[in-house]
Amino acid sequence: xxxxxDQAIRIKELTYRWPxxxxxxxxxxxxxxxxxxxVFLHGPSGSGKSTLLALLGGVxxxxxxxxxxxxxxxTALSAHARDRFRADHVGFVFQQFNLLPWLSARDNVLLPCxxxxxxxxxxxxxxxxxxxxxxxxxxxxALWQKPAAELSVGQQQRVAAARALIGQPGILIxxxxxxxxxxxxxxxxxxxxxxxxxxxxxxxLFVSHDVRLAAHFDRTVALAEVNCAATEAAT
Amino acid sequence: MRAVxxxxxxxxxxxxxxxxxxxxxxxxxxxxxxxxxxVRSDARASFTQSxxxxxxxxxxxxxxxxxxxxxxxxxxSATNNMRWESFEALAxxxxxxxxxxLSLGDGHRGFPVLGTSAAYFDRLRYGDRQALTFSAGKPFxxxxxxxxxxxxxxxLGYRPGDHITLSHGMAELGPEHADKPFTVxxxxxxxxxxxxxxxxxxxxxxxxxxxxxxxxxxxxxxAIPAEQVRKFDLQPQExxxxxxxxxSRGDVFRLQRHINGYRGEPLLxxxxxxxxxxxxxxxxxxxxxxxxxxxxxxxxxxxxxxATLLAGLNERRRELAILRAxxxxxxxxxxxxxxxxxxxxxxGVFLGAALLAAGIVTLGPLLREYxxxxxxxxxxxxxxxxxxxxxxxxxxxxxxxxxxxWQISLADGLTPRN
Numbered sequence: 001x002x003x004x005x006d007q008a009i010r011i012k013e014l015t016y017r018w019p020x021x022x023x024x025x026x027x028x029x030x031x032x033x034x035x036x037x038x039v040f041l042h043g044p045s046g047s048g049k050s051t052l053l054a055l056l057g058g059v060x061x062x063x064x065x066x067x068x069x070x071x072x073x074x075t076a077l078s079a080h081a082r083d084r085f086r087a088d089h090v091g092f093v094f095q096q097f098n099l100l101p102w103l104s105a106r107d108n109v110l111l112p113c114x115x116x117x118x119x120x121x122x123x124x125x126x127x128x129x130x131x132x133x134x135x136x137x138x139x140x141x142a143l144w145q146k147p148a149a150e151l152s153v154g155q156q157q158r159v160a161a162a163r164a165l166i167g168q169p170g171i172l173i174x175x176x177x178x179x180x181x182x183x184x185x186x187x188x189x190x191x192x193x194x195x196x197x198x199x200x201x202x203x204x205l206f207v208s209h210d211v212r213l214a215a216h217f218d219r220t221v222a223l224a225e226v227n228c229a230a231t232e233a234a235t
Numbered sequence: 236m237r238a239v240x241x242x243x244x245x246x247x248x249x250x251x252x253x254x255x256x257x258x259x260x261x262x263x264x265x266x267x268x269x270x271x272x273x274v275r276s277d278a279r280a281s282f283t284q285s286x287x288x289x290x291x292x293x294x295x296x297x298x299x300x301x302x303x304x305x306x307x308x309x310x311x312s313a314t315n316n317m318r319w320e321s322f323e324a325l326a327x328x329x330x331x332x333x334x335x336x337l338s339l340g341d342g343h344r345g346f347p348v349l350g351t352s353a354a355y356f357d358r359l360r361y362g363d364r365q366a367l368t369f370s371a372g373k374p375f376x377x378x379x380x381x382x383x384x385x386x387x388x389x390x391l392g393y394r395p396g397d398h399i400t401l402s403h404g405m406a407e408l409g410p411e412h413a414d415k416p417f418t419v420x421x422x423x424x425x426x427x428x429x430x431x432x433x434x435x436x437x438x439x440x441x442x443x444x445x446x447x448x449x450x451x452x453x454x455x456x457x458a459i460p461a462e463q464v465r466k467f468d469l470q471p472q473e474x475x476x477x478x479x480x481x482x483s484r485g486d487v488f489r490l491q492r493h494i495n496g497y498r499g500e501p502l503l504x505x506x507x508x509x510x511x512x513x514x515x516x517x518x519x520x521x522x523x524x525x526x527x528x529x530x531x532x533x534x535x536x537x538x539x540x541x542a543t544l545l546a547g548l549n550e551r552r553r554e555l556a557i558l559r560a561x562x563x564x565x566x567x568x569x570x571x572x573x574x575x576x577x578x579x580x581x582x583g584v585f586l587g588a589a590l591l592a593a594g595i596v597t598l599g600p601l602l603r604e605y606x607x608x609x610x611x612x613x614x615x616x617x618x619x620x621x622x623x624x625x626x627x628x629x630x631x632x633x634x635x636x637x638x639x640x641w642q643i644s645l646a647d648g649l650t651p652r653n
Contacts, residue, residue, distance in 0.1 A: 050650045059559065059648035080564055087562020092649065094560070097553050102249030114238040115562035175650075 007068065008171050008203030009033040009056065014065030015229070016051055026051045027229035028065070031221070035170070038194055038204040040214040043223035049207055052223070053175055056205070057090065058082030070170045087116035091164030091172045091202075093193075096180040098160035101149035105139065106130050108148050109162045112169075119167025126166070133162035137192060153180045157189060165196055172197050172204045178213065186213065239563070243571040246554065247578065250547060254575075257536075257543040258583050264536035265587025265625055268529040269614075270594065272621055275522045277609055281362075283515055285428040286478075286507040288360025290487050293317070293325065293494055294476035296501035300517070303510045306337055306476035308429045309347035313339070316473035321499050325479065328493075330486040333358055335478045338441045338471060341401045341412070346387045348401050348434045350441035350471075356382070358480060361428045371395050372421030378440050378469070379461060382421040386431035393419050401434070401444060403452075410452060412444040415461045439469035479504075533625055537580065537632040544576055544636035552643060552651040560649045569641040576633025577626070584625050588614065 009032060016026040026048040033039050043049040054060040055067055058074050059082070067074050070089055074082055091112070092098075099108045109130040113120035123129035134144060137158040148156060157177055164172050174193060178186040190206070194216055197204040206217065214220045247254055286292070286307050294302045295315035304311045326334035335358055338350035349355075353374045356367050372395040375382055383393055393399065398416045417436060425431055443464040447454050459467070481487060487506060494504035548555075555568055563571075595609045602609060614622065 053650065054648040057560065057649045059645075080566070083559075083562050083564040086560070092560040094650075098557065100246070100554060100557060102245060111561050114242065 006035055007032045008035050008037065008070055009205065010066070010068040011055075012066045014055070014062045014067055016055060016060065016062045018051070024229040026055070026062075026227055028052075028226050029228065031226050033171075033203045033205055035203055036198070036201045038197060038218045039206065040217035040220040041205055041207045041223055042209070042211055042214065042220060043207050044209040047223045048227050048229065049175070049223060052227075053173065053207070056171075056173060057092070058086050084116075087112065088118040089169050089171060091166075091169045093157070093160045093164045093172070093174040093177040095176040096153060096156070098163070099148035099151075099156055101147065103148055104145050105148055105151060105155075105159045106134065106144040108159055109133060109166055111163060112166055116167065119169065121167075123167040129166055130162065133165055133196075134159070136196065137162050154185050154189070157181065158192070161189075161193055161196065165200055165202070168200050168202065170202055172202050174204065174206045176208050177206075178208070179210075190216065239567055239571065240574060242558075243574050244578070246551075246571070247575045253543055253547060254579055257540045258579050258586065260536040260539050261533075261580055261583025261625075261629070262586035262590060264529070264533040265584045265622075266590035266594070267587075268526075268533050268621060268625070269587060269591045269618055271525050271529045272618055273591065273595075273609060275526065276615065276617060279515055281427045283508070283511045284362045285511065286359070286361065287364050288358065288480065289478045289507050290481045290484060291479040291491060291494070291504045292476060292507050292510070293479060293502055293504045296503045299503065299505040299510045300514050302476065302503055302505055303507065303514055305339060306478075307507065307511075309339055309349065309433060313475045316475055317477070317502060318473055318500055319471055321497065321502060322474055322477050324499065325477065325494065328490065330481055330483070330490050331479055332482045333480045335359070336438050336471075336474045337476045337478065338438055339475045341403060341441065341444070343387070343399055343401050343434045344391060346384075346432055346434055348436060348441075350436055350438040350474075352438055355435065355478075356423075358478065359430070361426050361430065365426075367426065367430065368424045369421050370424040372419070375420055375435070375437050377418075378437055378443055378464065379415060379417045380420040380437070380440075381417040382423060382435040383419055384423050384431040384433045384435075385425040387434055388419075388422045393422070395419050395421065399434070401436075403448070414458065415444045415464075438471060438474070442469045442471045443467070534628070536583070537625075537628055540576055540579055540629070541632045541635050544572065544633070545639060548572075548636060548639055548643065552647060555640060555644050556647050556649055556651040559644050559647070563644075565641045565644045568644045569637045572640040573630070573633045573637035576636060577630050580626055580629025580633070583629075584622055588622070 011028050011031040014026065014028045015024045017024045051060070055062060056069070058077070061075055069085070072085060074085070077085060100111070110126050113123055113126045120126055139155060139158050143151060143155060148159065151159065157180070160177070177193070178189050181189055190213055193204065193206070292302060292306050294306055294313060295317045297314055301311065305313050322334065322336055325331060333354060335352055335355045339347060341348040353376070356374045359367055361367070370385065372382070381399060387393065397419045399419060400416050401412045403410045403412060417440070423430060446464060446467055447459045479490070481490065491504045491506070494502050558568060592611060595611050599609050
């Protein structure tokens with residue numbers, strides 16, 4: 001166990017098959033992300049990307065193998081405990097529509113503090129933490145009280161990043177977070193994300209089909225190479 | 236947990252328009268159900284308690300229901316009268332404490348006129364043995380004096396000292412006893428019984444206004460001025476019915492048998508409480524049908540809520556996925572949806588009760604004209620029972636979208652499928 005403690009994500013001999021399907025969707029013999037490491041995972045659609053996200057989020061369990069986050073084997077936890085663990089330790093940024101449109105930008109950032117006591121405590125004063133993050137992510141205070149639905153896509157993604165970072169979770173998972181942004185803003189957003197995860201000393205797993213974005217990451221991994229199942233069940 | 240509920244509230248508020256429509260439907264349905272319940276319990280109470288303190292109602296032999304209808308509710312008409320001798324014989328019966336004659340047939344602008352004795356005001360009880368009280372003036376003492384029920388006075392704007400004339404028969408434009416006006420001397424306080432809609436005069440006055448009449452029309456060439464009627468014998472030949480109070484209630488069946496077998500003429504004696512209950516039973520089917528219909532309306536309203544929440548769920552799949560990513564479990568998602576439905580139901584019932592109260596305040600006076608008396612009061616036990624059953628049904632109706640959201644959140648995980 002000791003060797004896995006310095007790993008943020010560790011997957012070993014994992015297979016996963018969706019219910020009512022005959023072939024494995026995901027088969028990973030080994031994949032790991034170290035603490036504070038920022039990894040670009042290249043995954044075109046059909047490569048088992050959303051399955052991997054479901055497994056990392058703990059909303060699905062592998063049929064065989066191990067998946068550990070921050071040293072905690074997810075398979076050892078109940079569904080409820082996995083939900084708690086996700087709330088406490090993992091921040092997600094999705095492609096788009098990350099926010100509850102009827103909440104203000106600031107309240108969206110504060111959401112993890114509702115679901116996780118740990119993140120609320122680590123944020124210190126959640127209101128201040130949210131303000132600090134939003135300022136860092138270059139969102140003008142005038143926008144903070146606006147309903148999320150009224151923000152531009154770029155602004156929404158920055159709010160989503162702030163929400164994923166509040167309360168310092170150990171792992172940040174970003175799933176195509178820049179695909180809704182135009183090219184100049186894509187790199188700016190990635191730089192922002194890299195800087196903020198580095199500042200929070202969190203591991204970043206950035207999943208995208210667009211290899212051009214991989215430039216500033218510590219390491220690039222192709223999901224197709226890791227996933228043995230993908231070669232058999234190509235789409 | 237409280238924060239999650241607060242989040243559910245904010246989410247519901249964001250969809251306030253659609254939820255508002257479901258809410259209004261539930262509010263109207265609850266108001267309807269509560270109103271039907273209120274009307275039937277209050278109507279039953281005011282109906283079955285329109286006479287109390289009277290042991291027997293006696294009239295010419297007909298049906299018990301018919302006798303009650305004309306003797307107590309002054310509606311319909313007696314097929315036969317009873318003779319004055321029979322009244323006197325029964326009034327002096329050793330078991331009888333008091334007897335009050337009732338004579339009907341005339342009207343005043345659509346309200347029935349009751350000829351009786353002044354003892355009527357002392358003896359008649361209504362509701363929970365409450366006595367009649369005067370809101371103005373006093374009982375009649377002279378032949379041409381009248382005491383009005385509260386409704387008559389209020390609707391026609393009469394005050395003590397006003398003069399009124401009676402018309403022959405109940406038709407509003409029947410022939411008038413215009414030569415013999417009456418002075419209003421008293422107005423009764425509201426009772427919620429047929430008394431409110433009745434004009435009370437002395438029994439002798441009924442005889443007096445008909446002295447120069449025969450067969451429902453004035454006798455040609457014979458006009459007896461009002462000031463001369465006292466020279467005549469104003470003892471009536473016949474009366475419509477009588478009320479009897481006994482010295483001992485234990486005698487009631489014995490006297491009833493005695494009257495029903497009366498040798499002088501065929502008479503019928505009924506116990507008002509029993510007869511009114513029987514009469515109400517004939518209306519029970521209507522009442523139950525109304526109740527069943529309004530319960531059905533509530534079910535429709537709650538089905539609308541379920542449909543609204545279910546339809547909204549498809550648009551909220553992203554919201555559910557976001558909440559899942561934030562750490563919400565299927566259980567919390569389920570709870571958020573169920574709480575939302577329950578909240579809308581609870582607000583709907585509350586609004587419905589408020590609507591009912593507002594309806595009673597605004598429509599109460601109108602309903603009173605139809606003899607339905609609704610009081611503004613906190614819900615009674617039976618109404619609380621209804622409120623609880625609406626809430627329970629609302630909870631059951633909300634479990635459906637809750638369960639569906641549970642399923643969706645398990646199937647979708649972190650990425651909503653559209």
